[in-house]
Amino acid sequence: MQLGRNLPGVRSMNKALRSILVLASLSSLFHVTAGNAVAASTLRGGGTGAAMVLLNRLGEAFSAQNPGVSIEVVVGLGTSGAIEALVDGALDFAVAARSLTPSEQAKSLAFAPFCRTPxxxxxxxxxxxxxxxxxxxxxxxxxxxxxxxxxxxxxxxxxxxxxxxxxxxxxxxxxxxxxxxxxxxxxxxxxxxxxxxxxxxxxxxxxxxxxxxxxxxxxxxxxxxxxxxxxxxxxxxxxRGRYSLERRFYFVSRADNRAEAFIAFVRSPEGEKILREAGNLPVMP
CATH class of the missing domain: 3.40.190.10 (Periplasmic binding protein-like II)
Structure with a gap:
């Protein structure tokens, strides 16, 4: 599987973030769709690199159940970059590998864990x-x-x-x-x-x-x-509680939460099965 290439300039999250991300993402994403038909609706997400392959698998399964919706995954942003892009409106959801900072909390973002991994x-x-x-x-x-x-x-x-x-x-x-x-x-x-x-x-x-x-x-x-x-x-x-070192992954979304159906799918039995197969334990909010 080949992920989209890193978006130029995004890691630094400079003042040109909006234009760089919106324009570059059109040509540097991989598309998760059901079949070859053009999707009628698109949700764009990104975040911690450790979860990008997992996010791709979840997106494929979600699109298989919802043929009119595609998931586009932007790679190379990392947690901080994805949250900034979410606030700017360039993403519909972010996957974070840490808690929100005080400045991010002030943006009125929804934030909830969905899995943990060793x-x-x-x-x-x-x-x-x-x-x-x-x-x-x-x-x-x-x-x-x-x-x-x-x-x-x-x-x-x-x-x-x-x-x-x-x-x-x-x-x-x-x-x-x-x-x-x-x-x-x-x-x-x-x-x-x-x-x-x-x-x-x-x-x-x-x-x-x-x-x-x-x-x-x-x-x-x-x-x-x-x-x-x-x-x-x-x-x-x-x-079993025998190993204690873990990382938690969180969904972050805006108040409009366009990704609500996708997030609900991840918490469904089918989504939880994919999480476990990829080396994660589901976490309820």
Missing amino acids: FGIVTSYATPSGFGRLDLTDFYADPTSRWPDGTAVKVILRPRSDSDTMMLAKLSPRMAEVLDNLRKRAEIPIAATDQDNGKLAASLQGSLATMTYTQALSENLDLRFLEIDGIVPSVENLE
């Missing part, structure tokens, strides 16, 4: 060992860290403001300091988007990166999750 540490290394949280912090901190066969560890970071960075920083009391020190090392890559992160993690030998379970599963990435404190990140362990 969050963890992945690697391209074939047989990684597990770590306790403190040991994992040391593993990140040591520039000479190696996997059991001697393969050098290649850390991949995310931007400071990214929700992955915030979650990783809370893994242990020292991790935030360790991440700050890692940013001073010029050789360590910083993946701007979830898709960049996935490609780097899968292609770099001995990689060490953060990721959601749903992205790794949905994009069929050749990566392994590390056990943390003896527990494997999985939907089953998350549901």
Whole structure:
């Protein structure tokens, strides 16, 4: 499956956002429709990169039940970009990977969770060992860290403001300091988007990166999750309360909520089935 290419200029969310997004989205989207007929109505959404393949699958299933409606998914926006585009009227709904900021709350947006997925540490290394949280912090901190066969560890970071960075920083009391020190090392890559992160993690030998379970599963990435404190990140362990690290995804919409029918479908038994198959647990608002 090929997603639409990133929209130029959108990540920076500059003053030209309205014109860039509205014009570029016409040529840089993938369309989810039932059959080949032209849809009579279109809903446009976007958001966190970790959920874009999931959103595509949900859109396909929704359109199959509603042949007159198509879902267009704008990629490359991220949570903040999608919420800005929603406020500007360029999107009908956004999928967020974090809570709304105070300034976003002031925009009178509807905001509700719809699923949660395990969050963890992945690697391209074939047989990684597990770590306790403190040991994992040391593993990140040591520039000479190696996997059991001697393969050098290649850390991949995310931007400071990214929700992955915030979650990783809370893994242990020292991790935030360790991440700050890692940013001073010029050789360590910083993946701007979830898709960049996935490609780097899968292609770099001995990689060490953060990721959601749903992205790794949905994009069929050749990566392994590390056990943390003896527990494997999985939907089953998350549901049983054995694994605690998770990311939640939220629907964000305006007061007019043109996406109400689609959001209701996601919460239906068929939508919940798709969520689970993609490595998520449904969450009721």
